[in-house]
Amino acid sequence: MKTVIEARNLYKSYDIGGKVKIGVLRDTIIDTFKYPYRLLFKKFNKDKITYKALNGISFKVNQGEVLGLIGKNGAGKSTLLKVLSKITEPSGGEVRLRGRVSSLIEVGTGFHLELTGRENIYLNGAILGMRKKEIELKFDQIVEFSGIKNYLDVPVKRYSSGMYVRLAFAVAAHLDTDILLVDEVLSVGDADFQQKSLGKVKDIAESGRTIIFVSHNMGVISQLCTRCIVLSKGKIIFDGKTNEAIANYLSKEYEYFGSRIVKKDNKKIMQIRKVTISNSNKTPSGVLNISEPIKINIVFDVNKVVSGSVIYANINSVEGVLILKSTDSLNIPKTRYKGKYRSVLELPPYLINSGKYFLSLGCEVPQKNNIKVEEFDHLDAFQFECVDKSKAIDEYGSGIIAPIYQLNTQKLK
């Protein structure tokens, strides 16, 4: 097997202490007069805090591998992808890549609303690194995949959100490169479209190209990837088979016992502050009895007036399959004002079967054109275990759900 990606001891650090890098010239000029020596001794500035997004990453990827990158928010997944795609430069270390590299970090990057579908195919293709000749060759395929043939010469600002996403993905899906870096793009559009795009990524994977894939969705990861790297605080904590990696990730990252409290962060427009899981009104626990109702309690802050925001809670199995997604989209008020809110989800007894699960939550606003869901907060909360203390179904049921329905059997005459 040929090695196509080799990363050696990668570092990426950001300055977060002292002066923030974006500023106004006025302040810099004033500071220069106030502290004339600071500029000279900038390098010795002791109160500079650096945050290491990548902290010594080394790995190799062989040709044809589909590698998943998993880890909590802030673990360094996206930074690693950005370094591999040259969007940002590493602070140390080296990567060698063999062949053409394309990155798909967002669907529809560079689409211009005033331009027509046809013009945008060429523009977006060129932005993603395709040659004009290549785009011409694939033009018909792209148009067919997107299904917008009749609207090719209409400015995309007149497209419906669905059409826009379909066209954007169609261009990206026809990227013909040796190495493809994909970040979370499969989470756009409706369920049908997600399925279609997933199929397309599978096709690409099967054609022998190398893919590095970042996702929060363990279900997608386990379907697509042959190997996974688990990142935590900028370091690789596991590198190996996908199912082992997912198990490792969930056990390492979710050791909380039925309760999670998060520090206030005013920079976030909305923020999940506290989440607990318990049987009815008992104290929160990491082990729950399915013969009693299970209650999930979410407390969140709204730090700025928002409209159309939705709170969601996902329960996934440890294999990554989404068991349940619950939102408050039906009783959502048009606007949420500043303040503290509580959402409660109560599951009836015997809904989910015994087993290990993990809970993740978030708040998001579906943007107008539905290109990318605007996510204010996402919290991979914790892992919990369900047991059946009453032993009502233990001996019989073994599916994902556990309602006490029994086969009704009668002796026929």
Next chain:
Amino acid sequence: MDLNNGANNESKRITVIKPKAGLSLTDLTELWRYRELFYILAARDIKVRYKQTVFGSLWAIAQPLLTMAIFSFFFGKLAQIPSEGIPYPIFSYSGLLLWMFFNNAVNIASSSLLNDARLISKVYFPRLILPIATTFVSIVDYFVAGSILILMMFFYKVTFHPMILLVPIILFFTWMLSAGLSLFFSALYIRYRDIKYVIPFFFQLLIFMTPVIYPISVSGRFKWLLQLNPMSGLIEAHRVLILGNYPIDWRILLISIVFTIIIFISGLLYFKRVERYFADII
């Protein structure tokens, strides 16, 4: 077939990513590989600007035309500023034409990186392409507005000088100067958002230090002051090439060209030095 060969060559290509700063030879080969993106981005900006056709070209014409009208009334008629024997409207319009090209190119290109912030944080391409491609929109504006000059010259019965064919050379250096300043400003703009207020002010002051409103001959013993401004030589030469009213002042033109090249190179070097943190702070 040709395409396959290209793809094969590319499959063998090895990219090395490591910390670096400054200009290197690989940057040049990379720019060449991305030339199509360059054309497409330039075409995008021009298309978007002229999409609402009437308004696009109207604006390109109205801006210098109205300015010329104001200048002609206040400076030409009331203040009686000399214009080397040429009707003042033509005198000022021929200067404004090039000035507007310079002014607009730098103005638009300076915010090009921020306008396409999404592109910078989501895909890789040589960042230089963005401000440079944007400067080309103003060249189209120049030619659109230039057509008015031709009409005006017929109206005032001023003859064209055959040297007008050399105007592209002046255009090239004006573009180079605009590109150099744009690289500098666009990079600064990412870091210092109040550059937005500085740039228009800079141009407002600079036009009075440039022989747009008045001929360079009125400057007398302060001529050296004008020479410090690279636009002086370019505006003078541009006017002389079109109208042929007096010989070119080679000394001023040469100084301007040298300054232009220095500004272009230092803009380029500064841009290359700071571009690596663009995606991190944009």
